[in-house]
Amino acid sequence: MRPEILFPLFAEIETLPGIGPRLKPLVVRLIGGEHVADLLWHLPSGIIDRRFSPPLDETIDGSVVTMDVWVERHEPSPNRRRPYRVICKTLSGTLVLSFFNARAKYLNDVLPVGEKRIVSGKVDHYRNEYQITHPDRIGTEAERAEIQTVEPVYPMSAGVTGKTLTKAMRAALQLVPELPEWHDPALVARHKWPDLASALRTIHNPEDAADLSPDHPARQRLAYDELLANQLALSLIRAKMRKLGGRVTNGAGDLRQKLAANLPFAMTGAQQRALADIYDDMASEGRMLRLLQGDVGSGKTVVALMAMLNAVECGRQAAIMAPTEILARQHFETIGPLLEQIGIKCAILTGRDKGKARKATLEGFANGDVQIAVGTHALFQDDVVFSDLAFAVVDEQHRFGVHQRLMLAGKGQAVDVLVMTATPIPRTLTLTAFGDMEVSRLDEKPPGRKPVDTRVLPIDKVDDVISGIGRAMRTGTKIYWVCPLVEDSEILDLQAAEERYRILVELFGDARVGLVHGKMKAKEKDEVMERFAHGDTSILVATTVIEVGVNVPDATIMVIEHSERLGLAQLHQLRGRIGRGDAASTCLLLYGSPLGQVSKARLKIMRETEDGFIIAEEDLKLRGAGEVLGTRQSGIQEYRLANLELHGDLLAIARDDARLIVDRDPDLQKTRSEALRLLLYLFERDEAVRYFRSG
Numbered sequence: 010m011r012p013e014i015l016f017p018l019f020a021e022i023e024t025l026p027g028i029g030p031r032l033k034p035l036v037v038r039l040i041g042g043e044h045v046a047d048l049l050w051h052l053p054s055g056i057i058d059r060r061f062s063p064p065l066d067e068t069i070d071g072s073v074v075t076m077d078v079w080v081e082r083h084e085p086s087p088n089r090r091r092p093y094r095v096i097c098k099t100l101s102g103t104l105v106l107s108f109f110n111a112r113a114k115y116l117n118d119v120l121p122v123g124e125k126r127i128v129s130g131k132v133d134h135y136r137n138e139y140q141i142t143h144p145d146r147i148g149t150e151a152e153r154a155e156i157q158t159v160e161p162v163y164p165m166s167a168g169v170t171g172k173t174l175t176k177a178m179r180a181a182l183q184l185v186p187e188l189p190e191w192h193d194p195a196l197v198a199r200h201k202w203p204d205l206a207s208a209l210r211t212i213h214n215p216e217d218a219a220d221l222s223p224d225h226p227a228r229q230r231l232a233y234d235e236l237l238a239n240q241l242a243l244s245l246i247r248a249k250m251r252k253l254g255g256r257v258t259n260g261a262g263d264l265r266q267k268l269a270a271n272l273p274f275a276m277t278g279a280q281q282r283a284l285a286d287i288y289d290d291m292a293s294e295g296r297m298l299r300l301l302q303g304d305v306g307s308g309k310t311v312v313a314l315m316a317m318l319n320a321v322e323c324g325r326q327a328a329i330m331a332p333t334e335i336l337a338r339q340h341f342e343t344i345g346p347l348l349e350q351i352g353i354k355c356a357i358l359t360g361r362d363k364g365k366a367r368k369a370t371l372e373g374f375a376n377g378d379v380q381i382a383v384g385t386h387a388l389f390q391d392d393v394v395f396s397d398l399a400f401a402v403v404d405e406q407h408r409f410g411v412h413q414r415l416m417l418a419g420k421g422q423a424v425d426v427l428v429m430t431a432t433p434i435p436r437t438l439t440l441t442a443f444g445d446m447e448v449s450r451l452d453e454k455p456p457g458r459k460p461v462d463t464r465v466l467p468i469d470k471v472d473d474v475i476s477g478i479g480r481a482m483r484t485g486t487k488i489y490w491v492c493p494l495v496e497d498s499e500i501l502d503l504q505a506a507e508e509r510y511r512i513l514v515e516l517f518g519d520a521r522v523g524l525v526h527g528k529m530k531a532k533e534k535d536e537v538m539e540r541f542a543h544g545d546t547s548i549l550v551a552t553t554v555i556e557v558g559v560n561v562p563d564a565t566i567m568v569i570e571h572s573e574r575l576g577l578a579q580l581h582q583l584r585g586r587i588g589r590g591d592a593a594s595t596c597l598l599l600y601g602s603p604l605g606q607v608s609k610a611r612l613k614i615m616r617e618t619e620d621g622f623i624i625a626e627e628d629l630k631l632r633g634a635g636e637v638l639g640t641r642q643s644g645i646q647e648y649r650l651a652n653l654e655l656h657g658d659l660l661a662i663a664r665d666d667a668r669l670i671v672d673r674d675p676d677l678q679k680t681r682s683e684a685l686r687l688l689l690y691l692f693e694r695d696e697a698v699r700y701f702r703s704g
């Protein structure tokens with residue numbers, strides 16, 4: 010439960026003026042949360058300064074000006090392609106206000122002939138005539154003060170206007186309470202940081218562009234608040250884990266040898282090195298918390314399996330948790346048979362398991378019959394009890410929060426944790442996402458993989474692509490067809506995928522084509538995936554649900570529509586679904602609209618390399634850290650106030666500060682700690698406090 014003083018900031022956003030039930034979901038999607046605090050963290054990206062009224066012949070084309078105008082006459086549009094024009098006099102000459110698709114009645118109301126009005130908007134001049142097309146503001150003398158100001162400009166999305174956000178923001182600012190200072194007073198004084206409430210007020214009511222600059226004290230303060238909250242949470246968890254210690258897990262190796270003998274391949278050098286690190290951690294007294302970072306298709310699963318067997322050899326249990334139902338099932342299907350061959354019992358638990366079956370599985374976990382558990386986050390529900398869980402693998406693929414993943418560690422005594430991620434995060438960013446976790450990298454792919462032939466084509470060529478896959482299908486090829494449309498809109502994604510599915514079914518028949526998307530029930534998804542994996546269908550039309558971890562090694566063609574709209578990391582993940590066997594593969598990146606410079610550069614990178622780390626580094630250069638770490642739904646640490654490129658120095662200070670706090674006061678009991686707890690709550694890092702308390 011959050012402390013009361015923070016309640017107003019965690020009120021639902023629809024309690025703010027202007028945000029009704031219709032708008033709420035759009036705003037939630039835009040700001041990435043549903044509380045007042047989430048709105049406050051939505052910072053302006055720029056300003057519009059409406060204070061200037063230069064003479065017309067001194068205006069710069071495209072600049073925003075605010076002017077007194079006297080309306081002279083209206084010229085209704087002669088046809089739909091030409092604008093409705095309102096001719097006005099100003100102190101420095103004639104200004105034309107032009108409007109497309111405007112209603113004459115409305116224009117006569119707001120701009121009556123013979124009256125004086127104040128207008129504001131972007132001015133242009135064209136053939137000796139000055140004009141403003143669709144002025145942003147039109148008002149009377151009484152509204153002058155409201156118009157002639159500096160307006161914050163917020164990152165926007167369809168359906169949510171700047172006006173709505175500004176209005177709600179004003180109300181939200183009123184709700185920010187006086188909070189005690191949680192930072193070191195010396196640090197605050199040195200940087201001249203304002204308190205949190207003043208910092209928010211400055212940034213949401215900027216007076217000039219400098220108020221929004223990344224090194225403005227108000228901006229720095231907010232960035233530091235967020236960075237410290239995160240680093241402190243990580244340090245608390247880390248300290249707790251160290252203090253708790255671990256158990257020595259050092260099996261005899263018999264099961265691992267049997268498994269190795271049954272595998273159709275030998276481990277790569279990178280897999281062996283990662284395993285050596287993991288076995289060392291498990292054999293030590295300390296608690297293990299390691300990140301296994303491996304590019305798509307680098308063979309993380311078998312590494313996890315070997316490590317789990319190490320625990321089983323000691324008579325203990327191990328668990329692997331996947332972020333989605335599909336992936337949990339897939340893990341179960343891959344490792345289940347391998348384990349059966351060597352006489353080990355494995356069971357799966359997901360949100361779908363109910364009633365008797367669930368009860369039986371839980372019994373198996375609790376009495377130790379089941380040695381290896383596979384599942385989703387259902388594994389850390391309260392009634393799941395293990396007889397002796399010693400090792401947990403969290404296959405996070407970006408879907409779990411930093412702290413959430415540690416909950417599984419609370420399910421046993423001294424559980425060692427291995428986090429697996431396929432996202433090639435550049436080294437500089439690992440620290441912020443995972444704190445001071447140890448890292449092993451699988452930097453080598455299994456031998457025999459052929460490079461994926463990647464091509465970039467305009468959507469006009471789609472008919473050629475379709476006849477191409479028709480030929481490929483006849484020779485038994487399996488094809489993924491991915492339809493992402495708008496990154497943030499699942500509904501539109503779905504429409505695009507359904508439409509494509511319909512077209513392909515018309516051509517190839519519904520026995521050959523499958524469709525899978527996020528809105529389907531887990532069971533339906535599994536069935537569709539299974540039919541594709543077994544070769545009953547040859548084409549799988551999908552939204553980006555297949556982006557993580559799906560393993561159908563003999564699929565060799567992938568078509569991605571609107572590839573220009575996806576992030577490079579996401580494209581890389583998607584493309585990683587092919588080229589997983591020994592046959593040659595092709596990836597066709599279709600683009601819909603003419604490509605800009607950056608999009609061109611990005612698709613070129615995709616064509617040139619398959620190395621996830623290079624792709625991530627290039628993406629970082631082209632787009633900036635926040636974006637590389639992923640969009641909000643990715644679940645990985647994403648900062649809302651801090652920008653890692655601009656506030657990197659603050660990150661280092663926050664890390665040291667956090668360590669110092671935890672060294673001096675590991676139970677957060679001393680004076681400053683009360684305030685620091687508020688900071689953790691404010692940034693929703695309170696799992697750290699809870700985990701910390703429960704031990």
Ligand SMILES: Nc1ncnc2c1ncn2[C@@H]1O[C@H](COP(=O)(O)OP(=O)(O)OP(=O)(O)O)[C@@H](O)[C@H]1O
Pocket residue numbers: 274275276277280303304305306307308309310311431455456557558559560562585589
């Ligand atoms: N050493 C190896 N030699 C040959 N093939 C291997 C080796 N290790 C794993 N594989 C095979 O490579 C494929 C990919 O492995 P796996 O599914 O573990 O990849 P991953 O690292 O989880 O990738 P992703 O994150 O893309 O799912 C599997 O079919 C697996 O059997």
